[in-house]
Amino acid sequence: MDFLNVAAIVFFLLVWVALEPLMAMGWPRRNDSLSVDMVRIRAAWMREVLTRDNNFIGDAAILGHTINSASFFGSANLIVIVGLSGALFMEPNYGSGGGLIALFAAQDPAWFFQCKVLLIMATLLRGLSDFIWAVRQINYCLAAIGASPSRDEDRDIVSWTNALTLVLNPALRSFSVGVRSYYFTVAAAFWFIGPIPFIVATILSVGVLIWRQSWSDAAKGIMAIRRLLD
Secondary structure, three states: HHHHHHHHHHOOOOOOHHHHHHHHOOOOOOOHHHHHHHHHHHHHHHHHHHHOOOOOOHHHEEEEEEEHHHHHHHHHHHHHHHHHHHOOOOOOOOOOOOOHHHHHHHOOOOOHHHHHHHHHHHHHHHHHHHHHHHHHHHHHHHHHHHOOOOOOOOOHHHHHHHHHHHHHHHHHHHHHHHHHHHHHHHHHHHHHHHHHHHHHHHHHHHHHHHHHHHHHHHHHHHHHHHHHHH
């Protein structure tokens, strides 16, 4: 493995590991980020669950839809992981005699080819882990909402809101992290073409993520809602 490939994989791993903690803190826009604004909006949601006149069947349906989505993505990840595991036993240069990869990629030794496959599998495994954890946490959240006192009972709304939000936020954050892992899966796939495309794809993937988190229309809309709630 030459220096450029080493630099590419080190750069990818640093970005992959560091991005989620930074986004959770609101980077690059501390006060105007989807990750930060959604914490406030979910807290308002849980307060409404406790104070609105009707029951929480609609809220349970929303969370149930999220469970279904996380289960779908998790199943898709698992299928792709199983498929990729078969590539670990393939001839490393099988299928590279023609097409786009053959224009850029050198003939790789078996261990190097397997490293590239394993990197893609690692990004998918991380996403799978996040989806599984999201499903479990949302189930906890449903139980917590079901256990919340009714309007006729004596209760501390602020304390209950904070407690429910502490359960809900990590659950939906795990789901979002799982979805964002696909960006890194795509970037990792470009390593088959070469280290330069790999680095460029990583930068572009991170750029798209940052833009969508802070400057997209969805981010601006969420920001406006959060300001209305403040």
